[in-house]
Amino acid sequence: MIDALGSIGSLLLVGGTSDIAVATARRYLAERPLRVVVAARDTPRRAAVADELRGAGGQVEVVDFDADDPASPAGAVAAATANGDIDVAVVAFGQLGDAARLRTDSVAAAHLAQVNFVAAVAVGTELAGRMRTQGHGVIVALSSVAGERVRKTNYVYGSTKAGMDAFYSGLGDSLAGSGVSVLVVRPGFVRSKMTEGMPDAPLATTPEVVAEAIVAGVRARRHTIWVPGALRWVMTGLRHTPRAIFRRLSF
């Protein structure tokens, strides 16, 4: 249960090896011990993450999850909730893809949509079903400002995040009164393994800063947050920028 002051007892990381997911778990564990379920593919990285979180005081369970496999979301969520309620579930899996290749490779583009959108929809549907039954819980969906107004330089990625963002925002509204809520998180450029080797964009941030914002957002029962917060106003401007101008912007 999330307690009166927003502290939690159990955390599920879907895409549990993502830098933001791990940073979020570390941030919660810095406050108090809790149960952490790491849902990810069975890789050495998953084992390393589990060990690290155990070292940080987590009571860690691992569960298989593969965003490529349509049957995986149902199985992973069932396994994650088998040993008790989940208070906060972070949906953190996703890929950036190679924008140049995505422009011409339809298989790669469809695959990115499968991972970032289709699998995210399935996971959200499973989590919402389970949390409705338990009557409480928060789903944290890692969206992106890239989905808020899709840019020509990474429109495939941007469109998958736009769909994912729309799904979780609508899901959150549909859950009103159920005791369950959804927090949509829209980070800007995050320096992580996903963006390794890329030059920093303006207002670039880190997984730790995003994690801090997630913990504060859950505590304050927010529905949408931008990280850093200033991006909210930047994106408000960009959303209303006429297309003829937006198209010419260099990013």
Add this chain to the structure above:
Amino acid sequence: MADPATVPLTGWGRTAPTPATVVPVRGPEDAGTALAARTQRGLVARGLARSYNDAAQNAGGLVLDMTAADRVLDVDLAGAEIEVEAGISLDRLMNLFVPMGLFVPVTPGTRYVTVGGAIAADIHGKNHHVAGTFSQHVAWLDLLTADGQVRRIGPDRDPDLFWATAGGMGLTGVILRVRLRMTPIETSRLLVDTDRTPDLDSLMTLLTETDHLYDYSVAWIDCVATGARMGRSVLTRGRFARRDELTEKQRADPLRYSGAVRLSTPGVFPSGLLNQATVAAFNEVWYRKSPRHKRDQLQTIGAFFHPLDGVGNWNRVYGPRGFVQYQFVVPHGGEDAMRRALIRISSSGHASFLAVLKRFGEGNPGMLSFPVSGWTLALDIPVVEGLAGLLDELDELVVGAGGRVYLAKDPRVRPDLFGQMYPRLESFRDVRRRVDPEGVFTSDLARRLSL
């Protein structure tokens, strides 16, 4: 069984709401029907919801509203015993029995609690140092357990189950009927002595030396005062007056009693109305207006025991974010921890209305019963940024001194620390495994702390 409704529920602190299906219960049959109709999410009984926390909430499951099961089944005036359904309130008991010369054995700061809730939280009052907790005055109770049976238990019949139920927060079953030993009184007035003490040490000394002379005793501490005035307080102590101690006018109707709510707070109160400045000002006025030393003042039951009951829904003054009541006890020898906790609270800037300090008598065999011989402090704190960290710090201090927090109030203790506070938690779990192996009776509190 009337139609159930799914509604969001909170405790008196108005924090962490969760939805549950509320089932009105008017008697043992309704409780049995609800037990049979439960889902995987289980059920828990709820009385007047004066627990500050999530004790009477059950997210996604059933919550049994017991307040309609409020009949008086038997009265033995000569023996000062009554038999009642568990949903009856102490308010009703006072209205019925004070005029007959019987008072409830223990009352908390509000009379709007049910008998079932009083046992489940094993409540204490101003007379703990002489009378112990509410459950210590229960001759027996009928408990509906997970197997659908109704078991009559008491200190001498299945004592393990009884002492798991007393203070067990409703997690052993549904308390249906109770036989209660009342306190005979000659009048409905109290003879009260008031003393102002300038700091914490003088208060503790006064209590240690003279508390045994009074049936009822409590100190109100100014939690905003710092430095040399830290812990300044107003101590009120008393006992029920004898008939010959009343004024002539009062003697005409010595057991006269009226327990009506006089005021109610508006439904919407802004956040932040109670801040460091307003609370400090209030506390200053309250301390100054109290007599330095006054003897044998006659007070009514309502004025002496339940000053806040004069204001309906006073919990709303803390605004929409709600508040936490932090109450802990440290055993004798833990005076230094109490002092350090008070310094930490008064210097934190988290405004608190008057805090209450009391010297407890001996504890009882209740496995999760709160009181232990020592000092207890209770204070309200509105929910603000940074409160979680402050209270976690205070918990460490309390545990270090061998103390604990109160399950009827605490909405946020670390589960691992809770286990250290209650060494008999494993015995409680053993009893639960025996009478409720599937954990049918459960609550948000039970899930939060893995009870």
